[in-house]
Amino acid sequence: MPYKAWFQCLACDGEHYPLSEVVYHCRKCGGLLEVHHDMEQLQRRSGGEWRSLFDQRYMSTVHPYGSSVWGKKELVCPAVDDENVVSMYEGGSNLLWAERLGAEIGVKDLWIKQCGNSHTGSFKDLGMTVLVSMVKQMIADGQNIPAVACASTGDTSAALAAYCAAAEIPAIVLLPKDMISTAQLIQPIANGALTLSLRTDFDGCMQLVQEISQRENIYLANSMNSLRIEGQKTIAIELLQQFHWEVPDWIVIPGGNLGNVSALGKGFLEMKEMGLIDKIPRLVVAQAASANPLFRSYLTGYENFEPQTARDTLASAIKIGNPVSRDRAIRTLQKFDGLVEEATENELANACARADSKGLFTCPHTGVALAALTKLVAAGKIESDSRVIVISTAHGLKFPDFKVKYHEDRLQEFGVEPSHRNIPIEVDADFEIVRSTILKALERNDSQELVH
Numbered sequence: 235m236p237y238k239a240w241f242q243c244l245a246c247d248g249e250h251y252p253l254s255e256v257v258y259h260c261r262k263c264g265g266l267l268e269v270h271h272d273m274e275q276l277q278r279r280s281g282g283e284w285r286s287l288f289d290q291r292y293m294s295t296v297h298p299y300g301s302s303v304w305g306k307k308e309l310v311c312p313a314v315d316d317e318n319v320v321s322m323y324e325g326g327s328n329l330l331w332a333e334r335l336g337a338e339i340g341v342k343d344l345w346i347k348q349c350g351n352s353h354t355g356s357f358k359d360l361g362m363t364v365l366v367s368m369v370k371q372m373i374a375d376g377q378n379i380p381a382v383a384c385a386s387t388g389d390t391s392a393a394l395a396a397y398c399a400a401a402e403i404p405a406i407v408l409l410p411k412d413m414i415s416t417a418q419l420i421q422p423i424a425n426g427a428l429t430l431s432l433r434t435d436f437d438g439c440m441q442l443v444q445e446i447s448q449r450e451n452i453y454l455a456n457s458m459n460s461l462r463i464e465g466q467k468t469i470a471i472e473l474l475q476q477f478h479w480e481v482p483d484w485i486v487i488p489g490g491n492l493g494n495v496s497a498l499g500k501g502f503l504e505m506k507e508m509g510l511i512d513k514i515p516r517l518v519v520a521q522a523a524s525a526n527p528l529f530r531s532y533l534t535g536y537e538n539f540e541p542q543t544a545r546d547t548l549a550s551a552i553k554i555g556n557p558v559s560r561d562r563a564i565r566t567l568q569k570f571d572g573l574v575e576e577a578t579e580n581e582l583a584n585a586c587a588r589a590d591s592k593g594l595f596t597c598p599h600t601g602v603a604l605a606a607l608t609k610l611v612a613a614g615k616i617e618s619d620s621r622v623i624v625i626s627t628a629h630g631l632k633f634p635d636f637k638v639k640y641h642e643d644r645l646q647e648f649g650v651e652p653s654h655r656n657i658p659i660e661v662d663a664d665f666e667i668v669r670s671t672i673l674k675a676l677e678r679n680d681s682q683e684l685v686h
């Protein structure tokens with residue numbers, strides 16, 4: 235029995251379209267579309283049956299169900315035939331108990347969900363596997379799709395390029411010149427995508443890619459395309475699998491375009507509707523103070539929402555002033571009794587370094603989430619006995635320049651005063667000198683003191 239899903243307008247509810255149609259906005263009211271599943275059909279299995287089915291597939295080697303996204307295929311994208319699934323074994327990312335970091339922040343039960351430990355190094359893989367698979371299905375069904383395109387702050391383009399390369403579909407990426415890391419730039423290049431570096435910011439790239447895809451029949455891969463949300467929502471399901479279906483108290487997630495928080499929320503709400511869980515966590519969106527339109531809106535009780543020109547931030551993947559998924563995100567936060575917090579450049583950089591000093595290797599966006607958490611715990615808004623999950627969105631290795639500059643104290647232009655510096659000590663290759671340097675260092679555990 236095939237499961238059914240379709241695009242449905244978020245605003246006027248009535249309009250729907252098949253998932254194989256090239257459509258991103260409601261043709262009646264222009265609203266964003268969302269993937270809806272035939273819940274009645276899904277509810278024919280009990281919550282317990284779904285849980286065991288998902289658990290049984292989790293991280294197996296049965297293609298495509300061993301992928302943690304496709305292991306939930308019925309609930310993600312039933313419109314793709316198994317042979318058209320373009321998967322690189324997404325999900326199954328590790329969830330670690332950050333004991334020492336939690337103790338310092340003041341929450342005992344702190345966990346980091348390492349979504350950046352993934353094929354292209356960010357959670358964007360989770361959504362891109364769904365989108366590119368759907369495109370492969372559409373092409374197999376005879377539709378004319380010459381290419382797939384996206385605007386990106388770096389990670390979306392890396393994921394798009396990799397999945398399109400695997401599927402032999404041409405990819406086009408529009409990037410803001412000089413605003414993404416070298417590692418992020420080399421990813422689409424290595425995967426053979428047509429890479430355009432534009433003299434504008436992300437919001438400028440976004441406008442152009444929308445216009446071009448509309449005129450030239452190129453398929454748009456940005457998160458207004460809600461197929462990606464379906465893949466990303468499996469973060470919520472996978473998290474619970476890792477906790478044996480026990481729902482945590484809080485989840486903190488960095489937000490830019492605000493698709494991922496919407497995805498997380500959708501995952502939890504659908505699991506509740508299907509009887510997999512009976513309660514939902516509270517959510518926190520963390521924004522960089524330099525790109526904080528949601529935080530400002532939150533301060534007005536969401537009465538106003540003013541798009542802004544995002545200022546420079548080290549958290550480059552969330553440097554977005556006009557987030558596409560703002561309505562979805564606000565709705566989600568309202569349903570999850572959510573909070574929004576912001577972090578300055580100094581706060582995010584030091585939050586990263588503190589986490590790294592406890593054995594992690596965090597990207598700046600994860601730093602935003604950790605800094606926000608620290609502030610909320612200090613303010614008593616998150617209780618110290620809560621179970622808190624921080625969604626780490628990308629791998630720290632994508633941002634080596636940021637880390638090097640931090641430790642070399644070269645982030646003054648961002649107002650960063652590094653409190654966890656550690657730099658190499660250059661000494662002669664001489665036994666006595668090496669020995670005395672080590673012994674001197676071991677006497678003091680403040681690495682600052684090592685620098686001479």
Ligand SMILES: *Cc1c(COP(=O)(O)O)cnc(C)c1O
Binds near residue numbers: 389492599
């Ligand atoms: C895309 C991205 C985000 C933001 O996700 P949104 O869905 O745009 O809110 C955060 N961190 C990293 C590393 C990303 O790549």
Ligand SMILES: [Zn+2]
Binds near residue numbers: 247260262
């Ligand atoms: Zn509509």
